[in-house]
Amino acid sequence: MMRTSRLGRIITTQSSLSYLPIAVVLLFSMMVLFMLFAARSNISPPHVHKPAFELNDEKRGELWTELLSWEPRAFIYHNFLSKEECEHLIKLAAPHLQKSQVVDPRTGKNTFSRFRTSSGMFLRRGQDKIIRTIEERIADVTFIPVEHGEDLQVLHYEVGQKYEPHYDYFTGKFKTEHIGQRIATLLMYLSDVEEGGETVFPSAIFNSSSLPYYNGLSSCAKKGLSVKPKRGDALFFWSLKRNGTKDPTSLHGGCPVIKGSKWSATKWMRVHKFELGNPL
Ligand SMILES: *[C@@H]1O[C@H](CO)[C@@H](O)[C@H](O)[C@H]1NC(C)=O
Ligand SMILES: *[C@@H]1O[C@H](CO)[C@@H](O)[C@H](O)[C@H]1NC(C)=O
Numbered sequence: 001m002m003r004t005s006r007l008g009r010i011i012t013t014q015s016s017l018s019y020l021p022i023a024v025v026l027l028f029s030m031m032v033l034f035m036l037f038a039a040r041s042n043i044s045p046p047h048v049h050k051p052a053f054e055l056n057d058e059k060r061g062e063l064w065t066e067l068l069s070w071e072p073r074a075f076i077y078h079n080f081l082s083k084e085e086c087e088h089l090i091k092l093a094a095p096h097l098q099k100s101q102v103v104d105p106r107t108g109k110n111t112f113s114r115f116r117t118s119s120g121m122f123l124r125r126g127q128d129k130i131i132r133t134i135e136e137r138i139a140d141v142t143f144i145p146v147e148h149g150e151d152l153q154v155l156h157y158e159v160g161q162k163y164e165p166h167y168d169y170f171t172g173k174f175k176t177e178h179i180g181q182r183i184a185t186l187l188m189y190l191s192d193v194e195e196g197g198e199t200v201f202p203s204a205i206f207n208s209s210s211l212p213y214y215n216g217l218s219s220c221a222k223k224g225l226s227v228k229p230k231r232g233d234a235l236f237f238w239s240l241k242r243n244g245t246k247d248p249t250s251l252h253g254g255c256p257v258i259k260g261s262k263w264s265a266t267k268w269m270r271v272h273k274f275e276l277g278n279p280l
């Protein structure tokens with residue numbers, strides 16, 4: 001028997017009815033399968049970690065890693081920060097800059113020194129959303145958890161200002177015994193510098209002389225392995241060797257700025273978790 005439905009389609013009443021139970025069974029089993037599948041992914045969610053490609057975004061350009069040296073163990077993360085992130089950190093820091101201090105190895109206290117003539121300030125770890133994003137990115141690329149990071153130090157160097165070569169690990173007994181050693185440093189360049197202001201590793205086994213940018217380096221920077229500041233790039237190096245002993249090749253300094261000015265942000269990382277608000 002055939003008839004025309006209200007929708008104008010021709011349907012066969014007889015066969016429609018006989019297929020109905022099969023269709024219901026099929027639909028039901030599909031639903032069961034779907035629910036099983038959904039339940040399974042609920043029971044064991046895959047461990048989600050940001051894949052490397054998510055570290056890239058249009059504003060920042062491609063993040064890529066360059067091996068700089070094995071002695072010290074040093075790497076450059078190109079395009080680590082976007083222009084906007086650099087400007088944000090400078091804007092937060094600029095009104096609060098104070099003359100920089102150094103750590104007295106005998107007492108563990110901060111003091112002024114001719115050794116270090118920049119000015120700077122600390123932005124609290126996790127202070128705002130942009131800083132938290134940057135700190136998570138640091139943990140992603142260095143494999144050192146956010147909680148091991150100290151507050152973020154923003155530094156400003158004007159013409160003639162520098163930081164003589166020094167170690168980031170504590171040399172005195174005080175800090176190493178009471179709080180724990182620094183393991184590594186990430187130094188982010190927030191500005192380009194027209195001339196000078198390079199980060200130099202005077203004790204590196206490798207020599208800058210073979211680098212393509214050697215001729216553009218200041219005389220200070222030619223005394224070792226050097227990195228030219230480039231806005232958004234980050235220099236990462238380890239202060240300790242893999243067996244936990246101090247690495248003297250991690251000696252580094254900031255060459256005097258010759259032309260322009262230099263902004264940088266430093267994240268020091270500890271062997272242990274670093275308690276926020278700890279004055280040491
Ligand atoms: C580095 O290279 C320069 C120029 O080629 C050379 O004068 C200097 O002695 C080298 N330094 C070391 C430690 O090899
Ligand atoms: C640690 O490793 C360095 C080589 O990377 C080695 O020279 C040194 O003797 C080691 N120290 C200890 C205490 O194992």
